Amino acid sequence: MTVLQSVVEVMLCCPQYPTVLSKVLLPVIDSVVMCAVDYVTEHLGKPAPPNMASTLSSLPCGCRATKGDESDGEDGKAMSTKVVLTRALACLLSALMETVQTIPTAVQLFCKQLQDKLTEKEIQTAHSSVGLQLLAGAVYLALHDQTQLEQWAGHTMKQTIKDNLSLLGLCAYHVLTATVASSKGNMPRLAYTFMRKHGSWLSEQIDNIVESVSNVSVDEGSSAAVLEGGNLEFLQLFMSTLAHKILQEQQGKNNLTHLFHVIKGNQQWFQVQLGIPPMLGKDDLPQVMPFEPNPGSKEQVMTFDPLQEFNSIGDCNIDQNFLLEFPWDWAELLQSDLGLSELGFTTLLQHRCDMTDESCLDTDKEKRHVATLKAKFGLELTSSV
Template identity: 25%
Template sequence: MSDTTRAVPSVISCVRAIVTKATNSLLIHLVSMAMGWQATEEPSGASFKQNVPESVLAKIPKEWNYTPLEARGKETKTAIFITIQALSFIFTNLPLAVASVPLPIRFLFQVAEKHLSQHARQLRLMGLLLWALLGCLVQGLEDPETLEQISGLALDRGAKEPLALLAECLQATMGIQQKGVPKPTVHKVLQALEEKRPKWTNMQLQKARKLCSDSVLERGKESGVAAAELTEQKIGLMLLEVCHKAGGSDYLRQIYHIIQGNEELLMFKLSGSTNSPNNPPHLVNFDLGSDSHADTAGFNPLQQFDHIGKKKLDQSAVVDWAWDWPRLLPAYQGMSQVTFKTLLANRWEMQENAELEDGEKFMVEELQKAYFVCCCGPGPQDPPEADETLAKQTQGETQQSDKSAAQ
């Protein structure tokens, strides 16, 4: 599955796309981890980048295993730690990656594994699907362009190196013979991981391989058959319900015409092909045939929401209304007069037959004059201070007359 240069059948392309999709999420997270490692190691690597140009380092053959002087001595511990962290992430999420592969594809790999495992020792230990998933991971880690494409991040040498080391460690885990002399760091990484978590890698591989076993596939097959039967029953009940409604035959005829008119689009969606030579339409055609050809104009939301029938809405009649805002909502008062008048009018003291004392009656009369008497005349009005002064004078004169009468 790693050879993408030759033309392959469409079935192989679909299988490869599904396996690659299952590993892309792992690759994206590994790239983000590498960028985080690079950010933490950036201060120590700044002098190295300034002294030796990257163009010169790119010309050095990999077989030399050249390590810059500034980086020697500090590579081992950091590289081992971050590679162990990445390997732990991969083998922790490997069962989830297998579970994300559809059951038919897992069954296909299982059948192929029975024919190929007789000739390959690694397949007997790991399984064909796990071999393909890890192979896609290795291929992605070794291809910086693919990593940049799926992650949307630009990778420099500081991020590519730990990912390349991770790919070599995965190859060693799979038992693939590496080209040239293997790095001692790879052996140290695998040994440190085994010491830290004994037999954990093999346990994760076995857990992931159980998801491709016959029992899992049989359960998936039974549930798939039950779901298909249930779906068929639902479709039958829906058709009966449509037929028994008024105009049901017309509805079924319309559904048939819609399906027939979108046959090309349906075949394209069901096939799952990524390359479409005929350029099928991306929108569903709801044309019901010759019976429903009406001379109706296309839906224009600006036209439809601006009219009621053929009469255009007059928005200015609402916006440009002659509101008396200074009287309606005076800014100098704490409460709107509209709200205050409504509350005041519903109090029991303001009702006609309310039993009030003399002082309460006087207050009610003053409130009615202030808020419920229409002052529409253009003449000037007395300020509130003048009203209070007049009321005090009147009250004083009344008290004096009462005293003289008592004497």
């Protein structure tokens, strides 16, 4: 049995998983691939820069043209295709190592379950990580899908650029799944040279990717489902896929409608089973009612009374008139927003030096203002005492 056959066997336990898995991984592959695509397009999709030395030599200034600054390096001349693809490959691997850390927990659990199945059947995978092999295959397919690449880039590409991107995808797959000790075989020369020159750096990147894909804790001996540990967004997407599949069946709409009636009619029972506390601080626990698989007809369940809903929150009744006529103490409620009170202002005022010592006052106008403030807030009596 091959790795592909084992993948199919694991996915049979959840037929909708390939579609959901592709939707979840698409943003990851998109950001990783476009990083390399932009680099290749920028350096191979534009003409070579003009020779400035020949241009300056024709100027009538009498100056002798000199060689360009050697510090410019390869920025002053067009890089070869080999150099561009090598740097794009390094950029792609770095982006994959950084982006793979955002993979949802559900995908990590899927890779772990698949790896356990392969280990059980004694099937070897690249670096003992089927997750790494799946990512490498996804990158390979993305760089070979020329139509999708043009849609992501937003413009048409030359055929030479497309061919170089296809070669880049093949090199990325071999670099991620092979080892330095592997024979060349069908491996592109660019990939083999990259692995020999950057062996230690490549090993570090692959180890980080494998750790990110497999870094998930599952209790030993537990039969963890594929969806266990998935975040809310992933679970909602998966449930939406299941609901869509049910709707495609002949009685799918009736089955979903009946499921809604069961949940709506047994709402109190579900709240007790899930440990949801009573709303609005109710002390008395709701009475446990038996589960009713057939809660009643559609008309009874779907009855809606606007007045009753307006005067209730969940299973708690609210008296709207009581709320409107409640004797609110607005001064106390808004105390934090009203600033200083009169008493606080008076206390601060009486401790000012110009209020306690008239020698600080220079003009008669200032003395009149101080006297007015003392009379207004009763500070004359306080100072006399």
